Amino acid sequence: MDELNTTDPWYSLTWFSPSTLSAFTWGQPLVLYGIPGVLILFIIRWLMRYYYNQKLPVALAQKDLNSTALAWFRLLPEVVFILMMALLLIALARPQKTNEKVEQWTEGIDIMLALDISQSMQIEDFTPNRLAAAKEVAHNFVSGRTQDRIGIVVFSGDAFSLAPLTTDYDLLKNYFDEINFEMIENRGTAIGSALGVLTNRMRESESKSKVAILISDGDNTAGNIDPITAAELASAYGIKIYTIIVGKEGMVPFGKDFFGRPNMVENTVDETTMRKIADIGGGQFFRVTDNEALSTVFAQIDAFEKAEIKETRFKDTSDYYYNYLVWAILFFLLWLALKSSFMSNILQD
Incomplete structure (x- = not known):
């Protein structure tokens, strides 16, 4: 099991391990409820597109309806956007490590x-x-x-x-x-x-x-x-x-x-x-x-x-939101790049 090491660089994947995330205290824990909310909104958005978006009828022969794995890449921009939002919400929740010290x-x-x-x-x-x-x-x-x-x-x-x-x-x-x-x-x-x-x-x-x-x-x-x-x-x-x-x-x-x-x-x-x-x-x-x-x-x-x-009690609190904020910015830039690529769905966007 990975353990939080405060000296790890921001790009270390240990910041995303369950043991690391569970070890944090949160300055704004209610913000974390926004993560499943983002997923729900995207599911609702996908359902609305599927049932209510205008469809362009195209007559094609059965032999021309072959699908390829590349078609799934059209979902990548939305997946990146969801990850970016989740990372942003984690940063806004202010992950912290608090050590209470007691001097007697x-x-x-x-x-x-x-x-x-x-x-x-x-x-x-x-x-x-x-x-x-x-x-x-x-x-x-x-x-x-x-x-x-x-x-x-x-x-x-x-x-x-x-x-x-x-x-x-x-x-x-x-x-x-x-x-x-x-x-x-x-x-x-x-x-x-x-x-x-x-x-x-x-x-x-x-x-x-x-x-x-x-x-x-x-x-x-x-x-x-x-x-x-x-x-x-x-x-x-x-x-x-x-x-x-x-x-x-x-x-x-x-x-x-x-x-x-x-x-x-x-x-x-x-x-x-x-x-x-x-x-x-x-x-x-x-x-x-x-x-x-x-x-x-x-x-x-x-x-x-x-x-x-x-007895003197004091708390030594360290914030780690910036690690997740950097990742959120990188995913946002990646999303912008993907929107300008062949993966963009012009009919939907």
């Missing part, structure tokens, strides 16, 4: 995950414990992002940047796997320091969307920066803050006794401070008490903070 691009988001690795994150009201559950959902969160730069801050009594903003998601997953309770010697929960470190990491970011996700299970008990002051500083740099408290209040399991029974310890949470941090940062506060709820919260944040996908 995204503007990524800068996201810093601040993860509490204090000793209380070993509490086992999550499976297997709070830190392991938080690492798992953070790992899955990173897997679902594209085009976004993500960094990691860990904190307990102090805070430090474990991974700068990067799109190397495999590297980030390896960092999550390596996070443990022994990475920071100082005990406590330095929420303000964690906000300060992530703000320092993001303050030179040129991204239009900057997001911090702070995961902790307790009160701010360490560090030399007040959490509220640190939140106000982050907000000044355009950082949206989501805060997540993991764990239950009251008596929670922490380790096991000599007989393998869970030790129950008292756990307190400063929910007011975490709520205020989220409010200052223009984000949201979440309180989760099990693995499923934590996964749901990260799914919500993932839905909230999607990179904006911008």
